Amino acid sequence: MKLKITLQNQRKELFTEVENFDPVTFVEETKKIETVLIPIGNLIVNKHHIxxxxxxxxxTVV
Incomplete structure (x- = not known):
């Protein structure tokens, strides 16, 4: 599954591929993580900037 991640303020769009993605589980798990950098597919992003x-x-991916 391909995902587009749009970051706040920079309006930068990043694309990555993951096996599966459940938004509810993603939010629950990122709340538990104490660090601000999280992996999504082959990217590492600041969870506060998503x-x-x-x-x-x-x-869609060009």
Whole structure:
């Protein structure tokens, strides 16, 4: 599954691939993590800078 991660303020869009993604579980697990850097697919992002995470299809990723 491909994901688009949009970061706050910078309006930067990052793309990564994950086996599966459940938004509810993601939020619950990131609340438990004490560090601010979290891995999502092959990216490491600051959890406080994430604005959106959306699944994308093959045609969307350019």
């Amino acid at each position: 604005e959106y995470i959306t699944p994308v299809d093959e045609e």
